[in-house]
Amino acid sequence: MPHAFDDQTVTAVLGHMNSDHTDDNILIARAFGDPPAPESARMTGFDGDGGDWVVTTAGGETAELRVPWPGGPITARPEVRREVVALYEEACRRLGITPRPH
Numbered sequence: 001m002p003h004a005f006d007d008q009t010v011t012a013v014l015g016h017m018n019s020d021h022t023d024d025n026i027l028i029a030r031a032f033g034d035p036p037a038p039e040s041a042r043m044t045g046f047d048g049d050g051g052d053w054v055v056t057t058a059g060g061e062t063a064e065l066r067v068p069w070p071g072g073p074i075t076a077r078p079e080v081r082r083e084v085v086a087l088y089e090e091a092c093r094r095l096g097i098t099p100r101p102h
Helices: 007-020 022-032 077-095
Strands: 038-047 050-057 062-068
Touching (some): 007 022, 007 077, 022 038, 022 062, 022 077, 050 077
Antiparallel strands (some): 038 050, 050 062
């Protein structure tokens, strides 16, 4: 069973990702998801095994996207940031985009 993070951690991470990193969410959706040309992507949750997004295409269709953490299962709040950054960097690599410094 994957590690479940407390509500305060989940709320803080989702708030940060969906307000400060909307472009990163779209990059992750483009790199790891099936829907063509995502118009938007919103992180909706995560646990110790990976992150969850809802992706909306330009045509208005939505799909759920689950992406496992690149480094494997996690159990601590600081590891969430490390794994989201790793997802972003892998998304950039897959899409041929130079990642920004962190």
